[in-house]
Amino acid sequence: METKFKIKNLNLYYGNFQALMNIDMEIYENKITALIGPSGCGKSTFLRTLNRMNDLIPNVSIEGTIKLDNKDIYNKDYDLIELRKRVGMVFQKPNPFPKTIYDNIVYGPKIHGVKDKEKLDYIVERTLKEVALWDETKDRLHKSALGLSGGQQQRLCIARCLAVEPEVILMDEPTSALDPVSTSKIEGLLEELTEKYTIVIVTHNMQQAGRVSDYTSFFLNGKVIENDKTEVIFSNPKDKKTEDYITGRFG
Numbered sequence: 001m002e003t004k005f006k007i008k009n010l011n012l013y014y015g016n017f018q019a020l021m022n023i024d025m026e027i028y029e030n031k032i033t034a035l036i037g038p039s040g041c042g043k044s045t046f047l048r049t050l051n052r053m054n055d056l057i058p059n060v061s062i063e064g065t066i067k068l069d070n071k072d073i074y075n076k077d078y079d080l081i082e083l084r085k086r087v088g089m090v091f092q093k094p095n096p097f098p099k100t101i102y103d104n105i106v107y108g109p110k111i112h113g114v115k116d117k118e119k120l121d122y123i124v125e126r127t128l129k130e131v132a133l134w135d136e137t138k139d140r141l142h143k144s145a146l147g148l149s150g151g152q153q154q155r156l157c158i159a160r161c162l163a164v165e166p167e168v169i170l171m172d173e174p175t176s177a178l179d180p181v182s183t184s185k186i187e188g189l190l191e192e193l194t195e196k197y198t199i200v201i202v203t204h205n206m207q208q209a210g211r212v213s214d215y216t217s218f219f220l221n222g223k224v225i226e227n228d229k230t231e232v233i234f235s236n237p238k239d240k241k242t243e244d245y246i247t248g249r250f251g
């Protein structure tokens with residue numbers, strides 16, 4: 001099993017407020033890692049450190065190292081455009097561009113220099129198939145993405161993320177705005193996606209973490225309390241706080 005990210009001694013501050021404390025973690029390649037914990041414990045903040053999205057927030061300071069394939073992504077020379085191509089992100093609310101389905105998907109590849117129409121057509125078909133949206137959309141590729149249902153929009157956003165061939169996909173509560181049927185469609189996709197991609201998913205739904213993930217990290221007040229195989233976290237946690245959380249005693 002290969003390590004994709006190696007996080008060491010990570011601290012993050014919003015101004016004077018310390019949101020992440022001394023985090024050490026490894027994230028494994030072609031696995032699904034779930035981040036769980038009560039609201040405000042730092043899950044989204046941690047997720048954003050993995051592709052340096054926190055850089056866009058003023059007054060953030062970060063200490064420690066995060067290595068992606070053994071190179072520190074916080075090194076001054078690290079190419080941010082390259083990083084965000086390799087580490088894509090899907091958000092809580094589906095956020096397609098107000099463009100056609102086709103144009104949503106080719107947006108990233110075009111920025112990265114793909115011009116050939118046949119290649120772009122191929123990317124659209126490949127990614128829509130990867131998210132099981134091809135059959136529903138192949139006859140309306142040049143219609144607005146905003147005409148899709150919420151669940152379809154979220155699958156389109158995943159396809160848009162896959163279009164630039166990332167290695168890692170970060171997902172921040174990707175199903176919390178969706179109905180149960182759309183949620184289970186997306187959960188069903190995740191396992192297939194791990195053939196090619198490494199996935200890190202924030203979820204406040206513990207059942208979801210249990211269903212979809214290989215590894216689970218339990219966050220509390222900016223710290224990682226416990227990080228292990230999902231079956232260990234859910235059936236035999238080592239820390240009393242983890243046990244209290246997963247048995248529903250708080251959060």
Ligand SMILES: Nc1ncnc2c1ncn2[C@@H]1O[C@H](COP(=O)(O)OP(=O)(O)O)[C@@H](O)[C@H]1O
Pocket residue numbers: 014017019037038039040041042043044045046057
């Ligand atoms: N942009 C920000 N500026 C200041 N504080 C923030 C910002 N974003 C998050 N926080 C604070 O950092 C802590 C962790 O937030 P967050 O990572 O969003 O938690 P979670 O995703 O687990 O709900 C919270 O106390 C939150 O209020």
Ligand SMILES: [Mg+2]
Pocket residue numbers: 043044045202
């Ligand atoms: Mg969050």
